[in-house]
Amino acid sequence: MLDIEQMLKEIVGPENVSSNPAILEAYRFVAMGQDMPVCTRPGIVVMPANEEQVSRILTLANRSRLPVVTRGQGTGFQGENVPLEGGIMMDMSLMNRLIEIDEENMVVIAETACTMNLLNYELDKRGLAFPIRPWFSPNMHIGAYIINNGTGDFGAAHGRAGDHVRGLEVVLPTGQIMKLGSWAYTHGYGACFRYTGGPDLIGLFLNSGGGYGVVTKVALRVINKRRHVWYRTFAWPRNKLPDLSRAIYQCQRYGISSFHLQNYWSSRGIINAGLARWPAHSLGLFDEDMVIANLIQVSENKEILELLAKDTTAICLNNIGADLGPDLCQASQGPPYYAINLSTHYRFRPGTAPPFEGMNWAYFYHCTPTLKFPEYWDYFESVVDKYGFHDKRRGAGMFVFPLDAAMLNPYPTFGYRPEVPEEVLRMRKAYTEMQQGLARMGVLAYTFGAFLPKDFMANLGPSYSLMKSLKALIDPNNILNPSQL
Ligand SMILES: Cc1cc2nc3c(=O)[nH]c(=O)nc-3n(C[C@H](O)[C@H](O)[C@H](O)COP(=O)(O)OP(=O)(O)OC[C@H]3O[C@@H](n4cnc5c(N)ncnc54)[C@H](O)[C@@H]3O)c2cc1C
Structure with a gap:
């Protein structure tokens, strides 16, 4: 590795290469936790500043048969950004113009x-x-x-x-x-x-x-950017998830601009920050028993927006949604073209989500047809429950995006305490069982990564073989992100 370090320094300059163990250790983890057993430290970290340097690093890696993992901010949580066998970690952060x-x-x-x-x-x-x-x-x-x-x-x-x-x-x-x-x-x-x-x-x-x-x-x-925006939150009791899914499905077919499904655990940060009130009690429901849809319509024309809002409201009411007004949606979704969905910001801002502080989060991301969402969520909650993570501090937290005309992108999560070894082991078991069960149900992977059980790839049939053949053609020494396929 010493020779390699020297050669990398010649490519990117000594200040952009490190083999300091403390720095290497930081690259072993994904940003949000998920302490999985497969990750190892990289052997060396290098930060290229342009495409020529990237090219020279890859040429060197090929000559030396060293694996290279490309790293962004490290927020992917399926093990796509961590090394499995040492090698070079190529941190892209300098190429930021x-x-x-x-x-x-x-x-x-x-x-x-x-x-x-x-x-x-x-x-x-x-x-x-x-x-x-x-x-x-x-x-x-x-x-x-x-x-x-x-x-x-x-x-x-x-x-x-x-x-x-x-x-x-x-x-x-x-x-x-x-x-x-x-x-x-x-x-x-x-x-x-x-x-x-x-x-x-x-x-x-x-x-x-x-x-x-x-x-x-x-x-x-x-x-x-569209000038006019309509915000609305509708709520359904947890046991009426099929009605919620039907409402959302009809909104998608009608032409909704955006929506976000959340439950108590995913909206709590906004409530704690005092940005919106959780109106559950006025509905006679417990917080934990409610699922909400934050709906957004945008238009360049005010009259058209009013018509869109009227029809969207009718769809939700016809599917027994309770109208909670605009505040919760506006507070948690923020201006529609803001850089992020604000519920993230308030969920993780220290002090705004006290019940969750000190937790690491096991995250999942999948794609599923909208009408299949109730069975997806029932299964998810049942596994969280089975492994003892279903409580007021840990979730299961529901974050769900629209994907298309009739698909959803669920991001479920549950919390665990990283300093308790028994809990970490239990999280790993729950994580694996969850992924295997969902793969059997036909749920689709969002992307590949080292934490994802091979069941998802096996489900792809001959197209997975084609992916591997293309990889072999394009990367004959299998040096780049080798854990992916
Ligand atoms: C709480 C939470 C919420 C999230 N919400 C969303 C969301 O709303 N939507 C969403 O899509 N994702 C979401 N993610 C997942 C993650 O944030 C995204 O996948 C994000 O795009 C990863 O960006 P990153 O810079 O952190 O990349 P990393 O996590 O460092 O890398 C991700 C993958 O991209 C590869 N990669 C990075 N840079 C390059 C490059 N230049 N060339 C080739 N490969 C590269 C890496 O090798 C790795 O496979 C969320 C994650 C968390 C923890």
Whole structure:
């Protein structure tokens, strides 16, 4: 490793390489916890500043047959960003420039580590926005969000983050640098369009967990912000989840702009921060027994928005939803084009969620048809219950995004205390049983990662073999994010 360290220093400068054990230890973990047994420390951390340096690092790794894991902010929680066998950790944080906002073509170009926060801040000044808004950290890298084909608010209207890619600059595992989409043309209009003759090569890199290449720059579609917004929260008792799912399904088919499903554990931060009252008692329900849908409609035209609001309200009332008014939705969702969904901010801000402090969170992300959501949630809660994590401090917390016209992206969670070894072991067992059970039910994986049981891949049949063949072709020494496939 000493020789490698020296060679890496020659590529990126000595200040951007570290083999200090304390620093290496930090890269063993994912940001939110999930102490899984598979993670190891990397052997060395390197921070490239441009695509040429990325290319030289990958060339070196190939020569030395060393695994490389690409790292953004480390907020992915399926083990996609931690090493399994030492090797090189390539932290992309230095490549953080927002390069250009091309208003004529409605495209923004940024380096991979440009944060969602910076991106939205600069777009906002021009009345523009990236169509999808994640729930989590505004500091997540845009390149990581894209490579994971991220989800978030406005997914009902705009799909996943990858649907808005217009161009990618990637470095292949063998070190070759290339641009994709209309960006690839030597004489062309730059990065303005994705489908430009030939198969969709950009698609190969989305949802790949970073196994097919390192993204160095992204070109993304932006949209005009809509001027008028309608917020509303509707509530259903926990035992009426099928009615809630039907209401949401009908809203999706009708054309809702966005919604977010939450329960007591996921809304509590907003209530504790004093931003909205939890009106459960006025409904004669206990907090823990309620599930809410925060609904958003946006429009450029006020009269149209009123009609949308009327129809959306009718759908929820017809499916026995109780109208809780606009406050809770407005407080937890924030301005619709803000960098993140505010419920995250208040959930994790110290002091605003006292019952949860001191917890690590076991997180899951999946895709499921909207009408199957009740069976998904019943199963999730039953496993949380079986392993003794179903209580007032730990959840199960419900965060659910729209994905499409009839799909959902649930993000369930439960808390455990990281300093109690018995609890960590119990969390691991619950985590594995949960994932295996959900895979058997046919639930879809959001992305791959080392913590995900192979049951999900096995379920993919021959297409999984094709993914592996493509990986072998593109990465013959299997050096890049080798745990992904
Ligand atoms: C509380 C919480 C809420 C979350 N909410 C959302 C959400 O709303 N929507 C959502 O989509 N995700 C969400 N996530 C998951 C996670 O935040 C996203 O996947 C995010 O995009 C990861 O960004 P990151 O910068 O932290 O990347 P990391 O976690 O460091 O990396 C994620 C993956 O991307 C790869 N990668 C990183 N950079 C590159 C690159 N330049 N080229 C190639 N591969 C790369 C890594 O190898 C890894 O496989 C949430 C996570 C948490 C903990």
